[in-house]
Amino acid sequence: MEEHFTQVLKKNYQEFKKGLPVFSASYQTWYSEALPLIKILLPLRYNDFIRLYEKPKVRKEITKENYVIEDYLSDTVVTTGFDKKVVAGPDAAIPAFEQQFHIVGAILNTLESSLLDIRREIQAELLDAELEKAALLAKGKLYRPAGIVAGIVLEKHLEHVCERRQLKISRKTIADMNEALKKYEVIGFPEYRHIGLLAELYQLCVQNKKREPEQNEVADLINGADKMIKTIF
Template sequence: MNSQKAERWKKYFVVEAFIIFAVAMKNDLDQVKADVKRLHTQGVNLLNAIRDEQFPEQMEQHFTNVLKKDYQEFKKGLPVFKSAYQPWYSEAVSLIRILLPLRHNDFVRLYEKPKGRQEITRENYVIEDYLSDTVVTAGFDKKVVAGPDAAIPAFEQQYNIIGAVLNTIDSSLLDIRREIQAGLLDAELDKATLLAKNKLLRAAGVVAGIVLEKHLEQICERRQLKITRKTITDLNELLKKNEVIDFPGYRHISLLAELNQICIQNKKREPELSEIADLINGTDKVIKTVF
């Protein structure tokens, strides 16, 4: 296989890897979004279930007199809180750890019995207490100090945290997508560096150019810029036109595009090691600084 064909195949395989990864990533993140929506819906049912279990008369009155709905028909669709909660919690806590990490400890705290808790009150009664049928009484008349109904506010807060995840999920998934894409581009750039170390300078320049092109394309897509041609030069012009980059940044990318063209099209001379180093290092700088 001659060098020209080898370069075409290298470029083909790198592009294919990008496409396969992008499709898989989109499917995975779309599934995460669907899972959060499902958990939110299940949370509504669980909230109604725990309220109905503790205050059935009030719930029936509310549905019959206020909502004008068939209460008995409504009850048929409710889960049993104790059996349905644990699977819901296990899935929800995992997603919150990823999508809303600042609220993860709050979510867990509302479920787990506090370590070192000296006494149980309505204020520190948690869902784990509810699941174990904990009831605290005081005095000769066994007045209930804290019972199962005290778990309702705790679950309401958990449900609201899931609501917060749902409200911020698009930005959270965008952040995750950016991190994954950045990791992929870094890995491809490492391949270019390895090719350069093995004196495969033209191939290294082709791979670095593909990485730069893909990064610029992602910037345009995130900013909803209409892409007509997906070359480094065209994408660079589009970003400058829409004032995403300033003139020094535009000029820097233009120089990188020229170095890439030497690797792709200029057969009159081989690219120099210093040029490939400039292309790889310059691409790395763009990936790290231009968004």
């Protein structure tokens, strides 16, 4: 590595080395912070994480396979024979730390996935509540307001789906988002056609002042929006 820095990169290796953290000084803080995190968020790997650090209470001999991080921190080196050939030394701790590092990484991935599930669940509950309001408005024969609320619910959900999937959309209308979802194969033709019909009903409620939306049209819009928020993610 020093040769690569000095001859290939033409940089000062010693200066670079000074900027690196000292493992023996930094590890204990990292371990102390990681341990309770694993206990709470990934309890099935808690004992594994500790076992990679602590010296076994019963160990007949130290080998590369059972060398742990605590051995490294105590400068343990095992040699054999007249020529003092190293059987297990500091480099044997690298696999143990790599496993610990990956365990923490798994927590971060799990946490991100859990937060996404929580966000999705909360959003679904909020949209369900809005659809219940739309149903109440329709029950009171306020069909136009009921259709507008249902259309907004559908619009919000499709916008969230497009954002989560990082789809490029020109405008955040139901029609434009429907085109994007079909283009990127998030939905098939039946869903695409259904959303198109729902968009037309929404526009009827919002813009068409020549006639009032009918009860069955608003019911289709409410039921359709409810189906979309439960089947398209």
